[in-house]
Amino acid sequence: MRPPLLRSEDALIAGVCGGLAAHLGVSLRAARITMVALSLVGGAGVVLYGWLWLLVPTTEERRRGVATPAGLRLGAPVLEGQRSKPARSFGAAGSREVMIGVGLLVVAAAFVAQQLGVTVQWGWLVPVGAVALGAVLAWSQLDEARRARLMDHAGATRAEGVARLAAGLVLVMVGLLILVSGSLSWEFTWPVLLATAAVLGGVGLVLAPWGLKFWEDLEAERSARVRETQRAEIAAHLHDSVLQTLALIQNRAASEQDVIRLARAQERELRRWLYADTAERTGNLADRIKAVAAEVEEEYGHPVDVVSVGEAPLTPRQDALVQATREAILNAAKHAGGAVSVYLEAGTAVSQVFVRDRGAGFDPEAVPPDRLGIRESVINRMQRHGGTARIRSSETGTEVQLTMPEEEAGASHD
């Protein structure tokens, strides 16, 4: 890809030839000779040079103003120039030119007014100009963003706001002029008071930028302090939890089971602290299932992974579902060992839980009647509350499927 067309830093006049040479991939000497040769042809080179000087930004200007994505870089120099032009007119050089232009226009307007018969008091124009220049100087202390923010605060972005600001400025100038012109007689107390107020306003206006800067620094300091507090809080939490667990793990390094259990418990705790929004833990069905899964995991040391979909409030019926789920997970952890997968699909009409293990499996029919766990705590409990329980077992694992409808008649859901 060609380098973008930019005026070179290493320049005889304005770096146009250097930039062109880099962009077109020819030598600098060739570019300069061509430019001189073109100048001899009726001055075409001079015109081209001047035109490129105006339109092509320097490397510095490009870096400051026009940060274009690399993918949008255009090959053709003409397009490059056109695109750079608006960016230049808003640059620092642009605003200076605008200011000079406005100044000249004001002077010109005064001359025209005098020609038309209006007596212009030239003595007034100098202080007015001085005040305006002072304000401009003060305001140029602020960068673009701060100025925009302050303008926004003052309401200067709306027409009404602009009018108010302009009125204020006029007041400032009138006040200053009265002071300067020396009408400080006691007979004119009212105008003097007005003038003083106006002066104060003017000083305030001029000092506002510094005030704003000061305020921002204060804000930055305060937010730094808040961050520091947060960091301290996190450090305290990590110390109480993670560091303690790591110390325990080092102690129990010999027992794999203990290490796994400690690590899982710590992981769960940390996850809850990191990801769960405290406001969201309202005790809905999913949270309850996760809680009982964690409980069993803690007790038996086998990982229990819960995946939950949807949301449902906790009703007495769902409470029975949670109890049955707990029993099923307990059973899986106790008899099958290894990882247990729990999947909850909660809905307003029906909620389903699947508890799956990878154990050797068992025959549900062959469970002795005195083994209360699965029969009483899972199957009968579900039936009592209007739900169903199904157990599928094979040599590759067992899955307990629990279905609890919210309404009495909704049990037909598959």
Add this chain to the structure above:
Amino acid sequence: MTEPITVVVVDDHAIFRSGVKADLDGRVRVVGEAATVEEAIAVILEQQPQVVLLDVHLPGGKGGGGAEVIAGCGDVRQTTRFLALSVSDSAEDVVTVIRAGARGYVTKTITGADISNAVLRVASGDAVFSPRLAGFVLDAFGTAAVAAAESELDRLSARELEVMRLIARGYSYKEVAKELFISIKTVETHVSAVLRKLQLSSRHELTRWAAERRLL
């Protein structure tokens, strides 16, 4: 014996990288490692591996982590496939990296044999869904059958829903195939279709679901 699959491991923890390297079996060959976004992009562009094992959270770059690596790899994405690997199971991380173009998502607690299988599966162009990712999909697309009027991209077919449910329940692809009386290849086709929908869909529910979790 076929050529081993070439893999680049991207993770900011050296211990984890060496752990993964030790876990991967002979069907997989690690050709490069990286710890930051910039390093990762450089190594991937240089090595052009078949599969990149990519941590979701990475230092460097513009803070975009794994998703930024995928975006930064440009044309290599035609031949290199990304498998996201993370300790985080927050929806934000998972969905962001999948929508950036990852072909699958597994958690770091995965065993050595499983991770090799997942790499092979991704290398052959299939998608790898963990139970949790399946759960997110079901959460995002909804579990009810959807009216046929909607765009094909914005809903899961009844079969895809069934497959997702079984994966969420902890079934392996093989077990899903057996359960539904279909071939493993068909299961893989369904899963790939779901992945494509997750990546491309602008479904109202998905965007709202994502917006609630500040994903998009």
